[in-house]
Amino acid sequence: MIRDFIPTIWSARILSALETTHVYAGVATNRNYQSAFANGGNEVKILETGNVTVSPYVENSTEVLYESPVGLESTFKLDNQNYFGIELEDISAAQSAGGNVINIYARLAALQIADVVDKYIAGLYGSAGVVVNDGGSPIEVNAINIVSIFTLMAKKLDLKNVPQSRYAIISPAIAEKIKLCSVATLTDNTGILTNGRIGNFLGFSIAVSNNVPEASEDTNQKILFGASGASAGITFAEQINSVEALRNPTAFRDRLRGLHTFGAKVIQPDCVGCAYLTVVSEPEPAE
Numbered sequence: 001m002i003r004d005f006i007p008t009i010w011s012a013r014i015l016s017a018l019e020t021t022h023v024y025a026g027v028a029t030n031r032n033y034q035s036a037f038a039n040g041g042n043e044v045k046i047l048e049t050g051n052v053t054v055s056p057y058v059e060n061s062t063e064v065l066y067e068s069p070v071g072l073e074s075t076f077k078l079d080n081q082n083y084f085g086i087e088l089e090d091i092s093a094a095q096s097a098g099g100n101v102i103n104i105y106a107r108l109a110a111l112q113i114a115d116v117v118d119k120y121i122a123g124l125y126g127s128a129g130v131v132v133n134d135g136g137s138p139i140e141v142n143a144i145n146i147v148s149i150f151t152l153m154a155k156k157l158d159l160k161n162v163p164q165s166r167y168a169i170i171s172p173a174i175a176e177k178i179k180l181c182s183v184a185t186l187t188d189n190t191g192i193l194t195n196g197r198i199g200n201f202l203g204f205s206i207a208v209s210n211n212v213p214e215a216s217e218d219t220n221q222k223i224l225f226g227a228s229g230a231s232a233g234i235t236f237a238e239q240i241n242s243v244e245a246l247r248n249p250t251a252f253r254d255r256l257r258g259l260h261t262f263g264a265k266v267i268q269p270d271c272v273g274c275a276y277l278t279v280v281s282e283p284e285p286a287e
Contacts, residue, residue, distance in 0.1 A: 011240035013102050014258065017110035018238070023209040024121035025114070027167045028224055028272075029236035029264060033076055037237055042078040046235075046267060078237060078263040082116055084109045085257040087248065105256075113260050117238070118211045121264045122169075124234060125213060125222040129269030130156045131276075138220045138276040143180035144283065150202045153225055153275055160270040168204040168225035171212040173279040178206065180282075218279035226272040233271030238262035 019026070036044040053067060086105060132153050133139060141149055150168070157166065170178070178201055198206050205228060214221040226233050243258040266272055 007243040007245075009102060010106065010243045010256070010258070013106035014109050014113075014240055014243075014260075015238075017103070017106045018114055021107075021110045021114040022117060023114070023207050024118040024169060024211065024224070025236050025238075025262075025264070027169060027205070027207045027228060028121060028226065028232060029234045030230050030232040031237060032230060032235055034237045037078060037239055042261060042263075044076050046074045046076050074265075074267070076235060076237070076263060076265050076267075078239060078261040080116075080120060080263060081259060081261050082113060083257060083259050084112065085255065088254045088256060090254060109258065115211070117236075117262055117264075118209060120262075121234065121236065122209070122211045122213055122222070122224065124264065124266055124272075125224055125274040127266040127269055128224070128226070128272040128274035129233070130160060130162075130226065130273035132156055132273065133276040138278040140280045141174065141177060141277045142280050142282045143177045146174075146177045146181050147202065149275065149277070150204065153273060154203055156273060157226065162227045162271050163231045164203065165228050165231065166204050166226065167207065167228040168201075168223060168275075169207045169209050169212065170223055171214070171218070171221055171279075172208055172210065173218045174221070174223065174277065175206070175208045177279065221277050221279070223275040223277055224272070225275060227268075231268075231271060233266055233268035234264055235267050236262070236264045 033044050033046070055065070056062070057064075086109075088105075132149070139149060153168070154166070175198060198208055200206065204225060212221050212223065239261050241259045241261050243256070246255045246257070247253075248255055
């Protein structure tokens with residue numbers, strides 16, 4: 001019965017499931033402003049600091065000058081909302097079943113929420129400050145040239161002084177090319193990896209997603225890459241705003257519904273890259 005309903009159990013399990021389900025949100029973003037939404041609200045101000053000038057100093061002769069780095073103030077909002085609704089025989093029974101039933105439903109809800117979130121973040125590629133392409137056209141990629149492409153991606157980030165903790169989110173088709181490449185250092189199956197990660201390749205932590213934007217199958221794919229962790233150029237936050245239980249008025253069943261909100265924003269474009277790639281076959285060996 002819904003009188004024993006405990007919403008915090010359900011919201012906590014869903015958020016926990018999302019932690020390991022997100023791909024783009026789990027790999028390509030930071031959560032530096034997540035705590036700002038802990039007490040409610042859907043908007044925070046972000047102050048982007050300006051540069052600090054470093055000048056030569058000669059003892060007893062240089063006058064130290066001071067500056068006030070002026071940055072731009074921007075707004076970060078949780079401005080995307082999605083809901084889920086499911087029907088159960090008995091919510092109380094689900095809560096008292098050792099957590100297994102709750103975990104199943106939480107996982108199902110998290111999978112669908114993560115898919116929506118990842119598609120949104122994948123679509124931010126147009127704001128990337130680092131671009132890898134072939135004179136405005138996508139680069140054709142196969143197992144032969146995949147190393148040179150990822151080397152170019154790394155070089156572009158190096159030129160922007162991007163930290164060495166880096167990611168790349170690729171499609172299954174490009175993952176196949178990496179696996180065919182003889183220098184791949186992808187992980188084996190002895191460890192448990194989450195957030196779509198399959199291993200490391202040329203300094204990038206590689207994750208695979210079916211949500212990589214593309215013009216058509218394997219054509220003009222937009223591969224997001226860049227700094228990971230706290231230095232990630234995309235910030236992300238999410239909340240389970242509400243989880244409610246209701247009684248079905250026409251059947252002896254319980255209903256459960258929840259509201260999920262999230263926001264994602266490119267705040268450091270130079271730490272975000274996009275490689276435009278088209279997957280092609282390997283050349284035929286010369287006779």
